[in-house]
Amino acid sequence: MNIVFGVLSASVGIAYSTLGVMTMQEQVAARKVLGWSRSGIGFAAMLFTCGLHHLVHTSHVFRGEDISFAVAAATLMALPPGALFFWFRFEAFLGGPGDRAISGTPPWLAAMPIFGLTAAGALVAGAAFTAEPVVLTTVTFWANVAAGTVYLAVAWPLLRTQFRRRAERDGWSASGLALSMIFPTCALTHFVYATTTTGDIHSYAVDIVAVPSAIYFVLVVVLLYRRTVVDWNVKLASAPARHAPWATPTPTDGDWQGADRVPVVAVRPVPAADERIPSP
Secondary structure: OHHHHHHHHHHHHHHHHHHHHHHHHHHHHHHHHHOOOHHHHHHHHHHHHHHHHHHHHHHHHHOOOOOOHHHHHHHHHHHHHHHHHHHHHHHHHOOOOOOOEEEOOOHHHHHHHHHHHHHHHHHHHHHHHHOOOOOOOOHHHHHHHHHHHHHHHHHHHHHHHHHHHHHHHOEEEHHHHHHHHHHHHHHHHHHHHHHHOOOOHHHHHHHHHHHHHHHHHHHHHHHHHOOOOOOOOOOOOOOOOOOOHHHOOOOOOOOEEOOOOEEOOOOOOOOOHHHOOOOO
């Protein structure tokens, strides 16, 4: 199982690191027109730290460290949304649509939260009660608990946005759902790591850097959700060669034109306080 987990963890680490490079490439390509995106920089920082986190655990495995079933299962649960989002972003990078529309709410989609929450709860409970006693004074424990908590905080406004889109368009964005599910599954992985591993200097360094990166990103996501900051979501005058799922123009904002994917966008000011979406 160690070899399989090592390959799986390495694949996830490389995928997240590649997404980080693609996100920064987008920032550099569009900075002269749009400036730097707060959400883009925060997202890239999270991707790089998540990629390093998985690569560090890969190195532990290939050095002979035994991996528990709980860690392997948590990583496996995090794989589908991460792989799906990676595929959509890579497809967009190559000029493809980068998303798929899901009409209505199919039964399999409605059942996924029930299955996911049940499996996650059983996994965390099993890890907590079958592993060695948790040492609450280690850097690894608190760094992973903090990272997992912040990732859950990021997932909330992202999921709220998808539900809002569902009501407006009678359907879901597959890319948006994949992105939204990356964060709770990553949180699950960190909670399991907190209860089953002790870490070393390499994991300490990565986890300590990951926490402020995650906190910065969740603050940006919440501010964007409440429409209290101006980012690429409202100041688009033109667009980079590939667009993010959250930057796709709506019918009121304009539409993408032709293969060059340059949008016509009505630049709107930040809404007044009484026009903003109610806070969660």
